Amino acid sequence: MFQPIDVSFYQQPTLELARSLLGKLLVKETELGTASGWIVETEAYIGPGDRAAHSFGNRRTRRTDVMFGPPGYVYTYVMHTHCLINVVSGESGHPEAVLIRALEPCTGIGLMYERRGPDKKLQALTNGPGKLTKALGIEKEDYGRSFFAPPLYIAEGKNIESIAAGPRIGIENSGEAKHYPWRYWAMGNPFVSRL
DNA sequence: CTGAGGATTGGCT
DNA sequence: GCCAATCCTCAGT
Numbered sequence: 646m647f648q649p650i651d652v653s654f655y656q657q658p659t660l661e662l663a664r665s666l667l668g669k670l671l672v673k674e675t676e677l678g679t680a681s682g683w684i685v686e687t688e689a690y691i692g693p694g695d696r697a698a699h700s701f702g703n704r705r706t707r708r709t710d711v712m713f714g715p716p717g718y719v720y721t722y723v724m725h726t727h728c729l730i731n732v733v734s735g736e737s738g739h740p741e742a743v744l745i746r747a748l749e750p751c752t753g754i755g756l757m758y759e760r761r762g763p764d765k766k767l768q769a770l771t772n773g774p775g776k777l778t779k780a781l782g783i784e785k786e787d788y789g790r791s792f793f794a795p796p797l798y799i800a801e802g803k804n805i806e807s808i809a810a811g812p813r814i815g816i817e818n819s820g821e822a823k824h825y826p827w828r829y830w831a832m833g834n835p836f837v838s839r840l
Numbered sequence: 841c842t843g844a845g846g847a848t849t850g851g852c853t
Numbered sequence: 854g855c856c857a858a859t860c861c862t863c864a865g866t
Binding site for chain 1: 858859860861862863
Binding site for chain 2: 688690697698699722723724725726727729731744746773774775776813814815816818819
């Protein structure tokens with residue numbers, strides 16, 4: 646179907662990777678079929694110094710363990726009733742990651758409607774971190790997979806003309822870190838989670 | 841074993 | 854805008 650991007654792509658500084666991921670295609674193959682979308686919004690989390698990161702203070706638990714490994718692997722975790730997905734970044738021993746917050750649907754849109762419900766506007770399918778995982782069929786069991794081979798991988802997509810940056814969403818209790826402009830999105834794209 | 845706390849979402853006021 | 858849903862994960866007893 647699509648060609649996964651090589652491992653070396655993930656070996657760049659986390660803030661650069663967060664921007665480089667915009668426009669790339671996130672693909673998930675399941676028994677029900679394949680669904681994919683262009684990444685249009687990301688957030689960088691750079692432990693151990695980032696109070697908003699799960700790995701703040703080098704906190705290593707069963708949940709954050711994959712963040713301490715090499716880049717290019719899948720970090721999923723459950724938030725309330727939803728699953729969120731991150732791309733592990735940074736060298737081994739540096740627990741950093743990029744949260745994927747929104748997609749623009751590409752292929753398998755019918756499948757996305759089956760998973761998200763039929764009475765949705767197109768943009769409501771994938772314009773949030775918990776929505777896009779449900780639309781693509783990504784689950785916490787994907788934790789620890791790599792992003793450079795099926796069934797879950799990232800491929801080349803389309804060029805993003807203009808990238809906007811601003812504070813990250815939903816981290817009010819993170820002290821100074823809440824001001825860091827580590828959220829990136831494709832300017833003007835209607836599928837980003839918030840303006 | 842128990843309790844508290846979320847990198848959210850969708851429905852209702 | 855407010856708030857409940859709902860379920861891990863983690864830390865403390």
